[in-house]
Amino acid sequence: MVDTTSTSNTTTTKLFPIPVIPFAPVRQDERQHYLNLLYNQYFLCNSKFNLQYSINQLIKKSINNEFKIAKLNKIKSQYQHSIKKLMFNLKKFGTEDGLPIQLSQSNNNNDDNDNDDNIDNDDDYYNQLKNLCIPIQRLKRNNYITEIPLISNNYKFPILIDCNHCGNSFNLNEISNIVSCNFHPGKLITSTNENINNNKGKKIFGNDYINKIYNCCNELKGQSQGCKKLNHHVFKLNNSIDLHYLKPFINISNLRNSLNIINNSKIQLLRKQKIKAIGLDCEMCYTDKGFELMKLSLIDFKTEKKILDSIIHPDGDLIIDLNSHVSGVNNIPKNSLTFDEAIIKLAQLTDNDTIIIGHGLENDLNVLRLIYPNIIDTAILFSENQIDIKRKDPLKKLAWSFLSENIQGKEHDSLEDALIPIKIVKKHLDNINKIKIRNKM
Structure with a gap:
């Protein structure tokens, strides 16, 4: 609802916030106050940067953006921070995203033309992504297997x-x-x-x-x-030597060599050009052979589209617990991919240069028995507690902090859990690039 009794004076323009169901983060009178401030800033911005928006367009922008902020932010402080940030961007840059007008308009045009297909045209973007990869020593401190374990002659597998x-x-x-x-x-x-x-x-x-x-x-x-x-006990091995004894680890490059995958073939060169980074998540179950892979989900970083989302039949003959309350998997069809078939698909889709993105990937790579050199783990990079490596923020918390998305209501969705870390990383890189652009101005 809008009452525009005058268009020459911004203070006489009356605006009314759109109701937020079930409740807004602040009282209605507070929303009204911030909406008036936001409209005034849009009005001044329109004149200062010669944007040539009509009064009705400014009103629509003010109401819609205030509503969007009130809907996404459930806490008063978050609401205030978001709306003040929007007003700051309008005042200083003339845009809602804080980018210079030309770049912001270019981004908006790209959104209309599926800019996902052009996200990696700039090699600098993937160089930035590569810089986020976690060093090997830090991976080791976080229980990643970074090299093939060595089994001594006097080793005995625990019974x-x-x-x-x-x-x-x-x-x-x-x-x-x-x-x-x-x-x-x-x-x-x-x-x-x-x-x-x-x-x-x-x-x-x-x-x-x-x-x-x-x-x-x-x-x-x-x-x-x-x-x-x-009716049966279950076990999960954590020692790298025990894991390697039960089912050997292998480097992705050695796996590709063992499968005679030719790096310079047309298919692989095309794959390498298009798929430079993937999001990965696994769901596991308990069998008579331990903690095994049960579902594998892969997401392309560039397009955020599904590459693979398949139930995997574990190697164990006796399936004891599918962890359905977490995994959401209630049965394993007989025509499911086998573990070896899933690994072959991974070898065809990735190589030593592929960046693997995920949250708490050490467990996923352990069940896959694969070693990758380029890992981006959002649990390591973005957890608030950087002192105690055992205290890592759950993906649910990071999704809300970075993306204002509420995920994992009950069961986990491995496809979603593979996608959210990609979105978090993209958001992080976009924030870095915005800061760089502002510093150059």
Whole structure:
């Protein structure tokens, strides 16, 4: 709703914010205040930079952009920061994105013509991307396997191992035996008593007392052995030598050589030109051979389009737990790709120069048993706590911080989890380039 009683004086133009459902980050009167300020800035910007927008266009821009900011930002401070940043860009640069007018208009035109196809025309962009790759020593500190493990002559593969679900020790040779494995599939979270539901009729004293509860069933820690039961124990190997003994690691270059993939063939030269970086994410399951690959998703960095999104049949004969509450995979079709077929596809699509992008990729590459030299891990690069390497921000938090996107409502979507790190990296590079352009002005 707009009432324009006068077009010569910006202060007499009345604007009304579009309602945000279910609620806005600030009160209606505060939104009205910022909307008036934003319109005034658009009005001044239009005159200062000779943009030649009509009054109606300025009104529409003000209302729509304030609404967009109010809808995307759920916290008052974020709303205020975003709208003040927009006004600053308008005042200094005459554009909403903070770029010079010519460059901003060029970007807008590219958006209409699918600019994804031209994103890598400038080699500098991929040089910047290459600079984000994590050094080998830092990868090692974050538990990445960067070289083929060496197995000594006196090495013995562990037979007695702890179950990764219930924690009880068992013999790997007896993994097919029927047992009672009780566990909680969810994570422990901190909560006060007043926030705990479904306490099974048990009386709990002291509303200020802090408890640990499982988010899968809201049970208190120690209240039961677990809300889920399996008939077999499961295991996950973490030692690189144990992993290599069970299924060998291989460098991507050596894998390509073993498959006789010719680097100078027309197909590979075209692939190398078009696919320079990919987003990767895996979903894993438990079998009698440990923690195995169950789904593989690949996204092209340039176009953000799907390259591969396939269920993978694990090597193990006995599939114990599909981790459906996290992975979203409820069954494995008989015609699914085998592990070897999936690895061959990866070898055909990537090489030693390909940049692999993802979040917490050490686990994904471990189940793939592949070693890549060029890794961009958003969990390492963008986590707030850079002192303790064990404390990494989840992808859900980074998606909200960088992109204002709320992901992973319940189950994980491996295709989404492969795409979001790409978007985060692009956002980061765009911010760097904007700063460079401003510094040159």
